[in-house]
Amino acid sequence: MTESHCTKDIQKNISSSSSAPVPVSSPSPVFTELHPLMASPENNPSQEDRVEGQSGPAGPSCLHTAWSRFLKGVSYFSGDMEVFGKWMEKQFLLLQLLDWVLRGAAQVMFVNNPLSGLVIFAGLILQNYWWALNGFVGTLFATISALILQQSRGAIAAGLYGYNGILVGLLMAVFSNAGDWYWWLLLPNIFMSMMCPIVSSALASINTRWDLPVFTLPFNILVCLHMVATGHYNHHFPQVLIQPRSELPNITWSEIDVAKLFRSIPVGIGQVYGCDNPWTGGIFIISLFISSPITCVHAVLGSAVGMVSGLALSAPFEDIYFGLWGYNCVLACIAVGGMFYALTWQVHLLAITCAFFCAYLGSAIANIMSRFGLPACTWPFCLSALTFLLLTTGSKRIFKLPLANVTYPEKNLAFYWKLKKQEKAEKAAKESQEQLNAEITLNEKEQLKLELQRIEEGRQGSENNNTNVEETNRGDNSTELVLADYV
């Protein structure tokens, strides 16, 4: 009876010990960002602990319980909705597919949350039915293509193969010159969406060498490819005409419209999905807040930085109002500020710097791309965020998370704090050990002093002193000085 129990334990130990080194030794897997975290539901309470930690000293026990229940309730639909995701795993495939599509829609903003995805689709429908349809088709076929190509199921379930699809679908509809409800457009839309996982996988093969994500590079490549392959004059798939600016737009500062300027912040967030409706942008802000307040704050901050940069570089006001200066900065600010780095004050400043750099880069890339009749897409975000993620620094306060441990800013922060606590504990253990040694040395010093006094009184008993000397040498140098005087 006990024996059988015992062997079971051993089996468990073996299996756990064999699974433990896997995340360490495996050269960080391409898209398994949520894999290791899904396997450990006990990580979830850490978030509650953190929020509690912020809420100051613990209140009365009753309130405390209510608060923790509230947080438990919140955790069901905020963050990455892990519990829901686990429940989904046992459902019908079509229902699962819907979950993946919704998560894919939200992953554009680095949010792995089907509820946020639903809210985002609501925002898209508010903007334009036809665009929303194209976005849905894009996400769906990108996910299906990933399934056909047998990509990592965990990455598919996290929506990591869908977000390029939704952007491809949406932006191909946005930049099409054939008008809404031109059904033929679905053909290249489906083809390009299905190419997404191929391009994603290829880019991931390169980027994982530096433990970097692919961001929206597949979308950028595929939409630019489609637009430049067809162009404005194409008979089947004409694109809107984008031309380089060569004239001198007159800017009179008195004409500035402050209301529009402030409205450009939500519009900038909406422009991530190519939407210029401020209400749509507002809905997107809500969808971000549902999943992660830190992401939400950085999104708003990024959009504001973009607007300011536009004014600083004397961009035409119309472009700023239209949110064209904001959307790249939004994404760059989210990515650096808490998503791929653990959020500290230094990282927060880095995120803002990155947003400014991204705005600069955005202007540059828009000017270059316009020569080919292309929009800037999210190239500026990709390039600036990759640059800032490749940064190496001696500072310990700028901590880049391993790609496999990235989830959402709050959880990332908890992960970082856990790591730091461990380090501190180890350090403290070491220090206490050293202090112990130092105390022993101090005692020996005192003994030495006593002996010195004795020696000065009359030279005697130097033999057992010598044995002390040897032990003292392991201490610090000051004792040696004493000895130097003494010998």
Add this chain to the structure above:
Amino acid sequence: MTESHCTKDIQKNISSSSSAPVPVSSPSPVFTELHPLMASPENNPSQEDRVEGQSGPAGPSCLHTAWSRFLKGVSYFSGDMEVFGKWMEKQFLLLQLLDWVLRGAAQVMFVNNPLSGLVIFAGLILQNYWWALNGFVGTLFATISALILQQSRGAIAAGLYGYNGILVGLLMAVFSNAGDWYWWLLLPNIFMSMMCPIVSSALASINTRWDLPVFTLPFNILVCLHMVATGHYNHHFPQVLIQPRSELPNITWSEIDVAKLFRSIPVGIGQVYGCDNPWTGGIFIISLFISSPITCVHAVLGSAVGMVSGLALSAPFEDIYFGLWGYNCVLACIAVGGMFYALTWQVHLLAITCAFFCAYLGSAIANIMSRFGLPACTWPFCLSALTFLLLTTGSKRIFKLPLANVTYPEKNLAFYWKLKKQEKAEKAAKESQEQLNAEITLNEKEQLKLELQRIEEGRQGSENNNTNVEETNRGDNSTELVLADYV
């Protein structure tokens, strides 16, 4: 005496053990694609086996012998002409150089066969004497430069340093606006050809990190460099004028010429070498068939896919007739379809997808390059093939060959089948072992049941049961359930 002997042995062991990991740790060598295969002449019969395998059940013994003799004869001038290559190694250097140049000419199409190279040169001469001369000079000087720079002799002998040279030589002549027999052109031709091995080697240093070939990237880089450095208005080396299309070419589907459309398939294959003569294209098809029928089929298929894509994207008919939509797809389809992946149905579909993607990309790159007065060269092929080779997938039917084992599709397939057979054999061995274990467990189960009956009759003799339990635990869980009932 024996002791010194002993230490020597130990030293030997140490040195041998330290030298052993070297081939493991060395990052897969740059261009040794044919090296490991040249060393194993016993690989050759495997091709025969394969073809026999295809020819259905073995006929009468006499026919069988005749057939295998015929295949033996065929193997002398098909594939990579290994026997001829080995014979060549002992010849005079100039004769060897000729072999390398001919192989280099064929390597543009991934064919390592001097006979194919000879046929290709015949096709070039049919097209234009001056172009053929430039192509020959390019191949020759690229190979000489590789010799001077002491590149891998195996790669040089396989023509892997010549194929960029022939393309550089040919296309510089094709795009020169100075007319034929402008002898000064040989100067930049020789300079650029001699730069080929340098650029090849540099790119290989990068690409081998992902076990990728350099394809025709050196040619693309060097020809574009020459053309854009000089341009249309240069006094010494003027280029043909290439301008971006900005007007609206009217396409009336009634004007389509089906005969020309079909002729565009061989023309597309000819355009790989910049030739628009359909007969030249036909000769190239023959040269491909000599070495590898699979390559030949994919070349034709690729050209057809290119033509269809051109129609789908409403390209001007003239461009399609001229083969401009075909040549990149030809190369992409060959590369993915059997050359760098082992040919299965899944890979065949992937190759066709790649050809479609390549056509799309071709249109995009042609539009961008025309802004700088440049042709698309084979950039679309390189980029699309590299993307598809970087693809990682969970499917076992999409098997990318290690770069060092790539030869020609038929041999690659044999290599893949051999690997699969080995795996199967290992699996079968494992399974039979497991079955044996399971049977033992079953016997133990039956024994247990007997014991149970005995126990139910009267509790007795539980001691020797316990010993069985321990052994049973190594089996499966169902026995544990039995035990749970029992205890």
Add this chain to the structure above:
Amino acid sequence: MTESHCTKDIQKNISSSSSAPVPVSSPSPVFTELHPLMASPENNPSQEDRVEGQSGPAGPSCLHTAWSRFLKGVSYFSGDMEVFGKWMEKQFLLLQLLDWVLRGAAQVMFVNNPLSGLVIFAGLILQNYWWALNGFVGTLFATISALILQQSRGAIAAGLYGYNGILVGLLMAVFSNAGDWYWWLLLPNIFMSMMCPIVSSALASINTRWDLPVFTLPFNILVCLHMVATGHYNHHFPQVLIQPRSELPNITWSEIDVAKLFRSIPVGIGQVYGCDNPWTGGIFIISLFISSPITCVHAVLGSAVGMVSGLALSAPFEDIYFGLWGYNCVLACIAVGGMFYALTWQVHLLAITCAFFCAYLGSAIANIMSRFGLPACTWPFCLSALTFLLLTTGSKRIFKLPLANVTYPEKNLAFYWKLKKQEKAEKAAKESQEQLNAEITLNEKEQLKLELQRIEEGRQGSENNNTNVEETNRGDNSTELVLADYV
């Protein structure tokens, strides 16, 4: 006793064999070029040895002493001024910062010498006060930013974070269309300078995978970014108008001005810093000579190659006179000729080839960049030098130094010679051992011959011969032939 000795020897052998591959396998650290050298002051005399070695057989002892004293004096302000650098480490931070800024100014030409930096600033002031100020501000803020981002202190002290800053500052002033003393320009200047270490660090993360430096890529990226983001028509930061050449500039060879052509050589060197004043160029040549004569020679050579290439490709004379064909070749020729490769005749030829390739590439890139209103910057140098540094070759005379051991050409050469001497010594030791073995074998051979004679006289005593045979087999094959005749 003997046994313990024996085991110790074995341990030594093991440890030496296990420690030997470490420097090979270690991925050379990012920017520690001067680190390992600072730690070893005994490296310095090697330079003197080298120069002595060049000065032929040793003269009288008195002259010899004077000469070595002179060299000792020279070593204080030539090369990388190591002694001064070490003294600086203990100074006040602001003084240190000045040292770093001066070294940064010189590092554009790969010179790590504050005196050269001072001379270069003198040249810049001679050219234009405003530009010199911008250059100083750029270097200063780039260095400060590197300090804030806690980059490697050794790299900062070597000026490796400053050289991109000086170029960013200078060239933003040079290409600004707002005229001199437009103080607002300092704002983007400071921002872009502070971005330098970020972009440097990011690029270094990529380039170190191939043990490559980042060269002036951060400068190229940031200046192009600033220029294309603002453009000619910007209200705040207008840029000079750069347009693509489309007309046919008439070139009449009789109009060539040989004096100007020769003056284009120093002008080309001046253009590395964007200066067209030949005197400034001359001052720069002096600054190069102070630190490293080899660098100086290659700079002049590169400029000359650029001029010749310009004539060969029928460039407008004005461009050649203005030094636009020279500056990239100057840098490429310095980088390949002795800086990153150890200087041998083969490397010298490679450097000249690289300069020609760089000139070609320069023309190509200038034509492409002009479409976007951009200058060529030093893209051609970066791309051509990176290509030539990625080259792998079987030749032992083309030795690429590990990035961590790169200092200045003379010291690099000393390092290479030291390595070669070590190799030779090891080889000689091996050979003498083999010769010893061979002699033993020869003695055995002679013994065999004697025995043969004896046998021919009368067949006798073949038993002890057999034992000899076994030992002889370890020798060479010729003895086996003898034996074959004999048996």
